Amino acid sequence: MAVAKKSTTVLLQRLRSLMKNASIVNPVINGYIVPSGDAHLSEYIAPCDRRREFISGFTGSFGIAVVTDSKAALWTDSRYYLQAEEELDENWTLMKMGLPDTPTLGKWLRDELPNDGRVGVDPFLMSQNNWQELSDELELFGKSLVSVAKNLIDTIWDDRPPTPTDLIFVHPIQYAGEPWHKKIDNLRSEMAKKNSSVHVVSALDEVAWLFNLRGSDVQFNPVFFSYAIITMDQAFFFVDERKLTDDVRQHLMTSAGDSHVASVVIEPYEKVLERLKKIVDESTGANDKIWISLNINHAIFGVVPKMKQLKLYSAVEVAKSVKNxxxxxxxxxxxxxxxxxxxxxxxxxxxxxxxxxxxxxxxxxxxxxxxxxxxxxxxxxxxxxxxxxxxxxxxxxxxxxxxxxxxxxxxxxxxxxxxxxxxxxxxxxxxxxxxxxxxxxxxxxxxxxxxxxxxxxxxxxxxxxxxxxxxxxxxxxxxxxxxxxxxxxxxxxxxxxxxxxxxxxxxxxxxxxxxxxxxxxxxxxxxxxxxxxxxxxxxxxxxxxxxxxxxxxxxxxxxxxxxxxxxxxxxxxxxxxxxxxxxxxxxxxxxxxxxxxxxxxxxxxxxxxxxxxxxxxxxxx
Missing domain, CATH: 3.90.230.10 (Creatinase/methionine aminopeptidase superfamily)
Known part of the structure; x- marks a missing residue:
């Protein structure tokens, strides 16, 4: 039985109208990129973040959609060729990544955008690595990648699901094998080796692992929406406080041994940029490098001045991968x-x-x-x-x-x-x-x-x-x-x-x-x-x-x-x-x-x- 394809004609019309609305996007844009991930660049995402699926009808976990004034294209890899062919309607062109005749996203945009053309994206949804690569390529041809502060898909997604608010729970030492304050001590040791005084943690599984916590904001993945910023004397945890039980709060106040963390500073999830800006302004020492991965989103990465950036794999990601x-x-x-x-x-x-x-x-x-x-x-x-x-x-x-x-x-x-x-x-x-x-x-x-x-x-x-x-x-x-x-x-x-x-x-x-x-x-x-x-x-x-x-x-x-x-x-x-x-x-x-x-x-x-x-x-x- 053939799969019923989602009709995207009206949605694309509404999106293109927003792209030309100077009260929403100024200057206006000639194209809009819709990545698959969330603000943490997760592979598996909550229903409220399935923007690419909403606009294209393609339900696979990997892909990137682009809509221009007259065309719509979706890139995905060989795992999803057949699925995408079954799910995309006639408005979309499937770009099969990895095949010799398939243009890259950058090459396609170079050809499709007009002279001085601008393609926009929500800066929270694209990694710094991908942003820099695409931006550099477009600039060589007189075109530009620009941040769009208001997510255009959210504007036309009339029945967008709410952000999850499920409770967070403690991952006990009998399964974690190491207390969270010891993990932070180890992280600081790695930071000291690299002359870094700040480490930004964005990936959801990294934050969960670091604090020995788990949640259920994303189906199949026991994680929760959050960020962390670790300095040499403080640990900031950005999260919706409605998710925190008394057990979790008590867990985050516990410390032992020679840890410098007496407790974790809990701040609202949406305050991460504000706090990072403040930390950047206060980091005046010669060794005050801020450890930030190129796999973090462009919005957060952009807060850190180039002279203060330590661009390496997240130390938490590497430590997490090695099981005790x-x-x-x-x-x-x-x-x-x-x-x-x-x-x-x-x-x-x-x-x-x-x-x-x-x-x-x-x-x-x-x-x-x-x-x-x-x-x-x-x-x-x-x-x-x-x-x-x-x-x-x-x-x-x-x-x-x-x-x-x-x-x-x-x-x-x-x-x-x-x-x-x-x-x-x-x-x-x-x-x-x-x-x-x-x-x-x-x-x-x-x-x-x-x-x-x-x-x-x-x-x-x-x-x-x-x-x-x-x-x-x-x-x-x-x-x-x-x-x-x-x-x-x-x-x-x-x-x-x-x-x-x-x-x-x-x-x-x-x-x-x-x-x-x-x-x-x-x-x-x-x-x-x-x-x-x-x-x-x-x-x-x-x-x-x-x-x-x-x-x-x-x-x-x-x-x-x-x-x-x-x-x-x-x-x-x-x-x-x-x-x-x-x-x-x-x-x-x-x-x-x-x-x-x-x-x-x-x-x-x-x-x-x-x-x-x-x-x-x-x-x-």
Whole structure:
């Protein structure tokens, strides 16, 4: 069934009228950019911030829309090509990022804007990095990027949802592993090393992690709207005070040890620019550099004079990505319970489709119900990707009533799902066939599996970046002339965002990419997608660990991975003849671990039918 497209004709007319209204935008503009994120540049956003979705009808998590006097275009990456084609109406041109014939946003604007043309954007919604790059490019051609103080989408969004006001809660030390005042002490130590006296924290998960707090302002992400500014003697926390319980206030007044923080200074969320300006004015020392990331929004970045800027990755982002021992153990523990839930789901699904039709939505709902039974469950960590047949080729597919189809024994079924538990975050993908896969499907699946195993087995020296490892997962697909368009691995938070920077495993190299460090948690998820037919992805999470090697060249020390996801990989989909003896051993060892650990937990929970399914699925290949 075709997806009903949102009609955007009237909305675009209203937006273009505002662009030419000098009482709202002065001077008037020839184009308007609508990014995907919120003021914190979040990947997942609250309904009140889904401006790009509102104006374009495209619901994917990544993309950027631009409206000029006569055209409307949307850029997105390969994960969303098919989805965008289905959702955009005739007013929009889809720009497929990454393809050689697709112009960049800057190139397109250079061609579309008139001489001396101006394109506007809400400065809170574009990172300084992206702002500077686009502004510099346009200026070379006599055109300009300008701040528009009043968000034009908000003006025409008549039924815009309200900003969330849910209560914030404490993330206790038994799960955090380190008190917040110790984290601030460590942050100040890093600041001192860089001759910085101020650190601005904007990303929602960074503020939540720093203060050991969690919330629910953004679906699937236990975060809340806030900023923080840390100086050498104060910690400012900008938040809607209606969200603060007595427990949270008491938590923020607690200090210990040699911390210089007696308590946290709480100020209104909207006062962050005012406070930062005051701090800038008072920072007169030679070493009073203000640590501010280029990934912060342009509005905040612009408050700090160039001579006072220390432009580096957020120290909080880097510290957060390296899990402490308590967080690592929490990730292991929650993945065991999560695996029981998924194995319960597959036990049920296999039985049900033998005698009745099960839809993609029903399967997704049942998988969530299984997780809800597990201890410390809070929510899903993202919308479940429950996709049968050709829907599996849509990388971030979400079944809707319009697209919902039956899961059959005639085609591949892919489920990518995860959950938020108080002790950790999960994200796992399994691809299965309930009938008989054909030789080509097995060849694709096995090539993906070989890449998954190769990355899981990797040993690499300290200071290695994820981009150096990406080809390990792609090599077997490449040898067949196949590939996939998304990254191979992303960082994962500890009861935080399921997609977490700054670590990752991807093809492209970035100038600011940081090396992998012991304690980071990442995904291992190679895949293959054939439009109109099927999708294959195998995803585990693993933690970076020390590796012992026979030699130690240059005394660098070596690292590797330890998987924490323990869900059987369907043997029916594997062409054993394509595997080496070492790969067969890896799979059998992995399945023994699944049986021993997850099977034991299933029995402890009294799920004997689930235990029987695990035993069946973990027989030696």
């Amino acid at each position: 021992e308590v967080e690592v153990q929490g990730m292991k523990n929650c993945h065991i319970r999560d695996a029981v839930a998924l194995c319960e789901f597959f036990t049920w699904l296999e039985k049900e489709i033998e005698h009745r039709n099960v839809t993609e939505i029903e399967a997704a709902d049942y998988a969530e119900a299984c997780r809800k039974k597990q201890a410390l469950f809070v929510s899903l960590s993202f919308d479940t990707i429950s996709s049968s047949g050709e829907h599996g080729a849509i990388v971030h597919y979400k079944p809707t009533p319009e697209t919902n189809k039956d899961i059959t024994k005639k085609e591949i079924y892919l489920i990518d799902s995860g959950a938020q538990y108080r002790d950790g975050t999960t994200d796992v993908t399994r691809t299965v066939h309930f009938g008989t896969p054909n030789d080509y499907e097995k060849e694709c699946f096995t090539s993906v599996l070989k890449g998954h195993i190769a990355l899981d087995n990797a040993t690499f020296p300290n200071r290695t970046k994820g981009s150096s490892l990406d080809s390990m997962a792609r090599q077997y697909l490449w040898s067949l002339g196949l590939n996939y368009g998304h990254g191979t691995g992303h960082g994962v938070g500890s009861f935080l965002n399921v997609h977490e920077g700054p670590c990752g495993i991807r093809v492209d190299t970035r100038a600011d990419e940081i090396a992998l460090k012991k304690g980071m948690v990442l995904s291992d998820e190679p895949g293959y997608y054939e439009d109109g037919k099927f999708g294959v992805r195998i995803e585990n999470l693993f933690v970076v660990v020390d590796k012992q090697t026979k030699y130690n060249y240059l005394k660098t020390g070596y690292l590797g991975f330890e998987h924490v996801t323990l869900v059987p990989i369907q043997r029916k989909m594997i062409n054993k003849d394509m595997l080496t003896a070492d790969e067969v051993k890896w799979l059998n060892d992995y399945h023994k671990k699944c049986r021993d650990i997850v099977g034991s937990e299933a029995k402890r929970q009294g799920k004997n039918d689930v235990y029987d399914w695990i035993v069946k699925e973990t027989e030696a290949l």
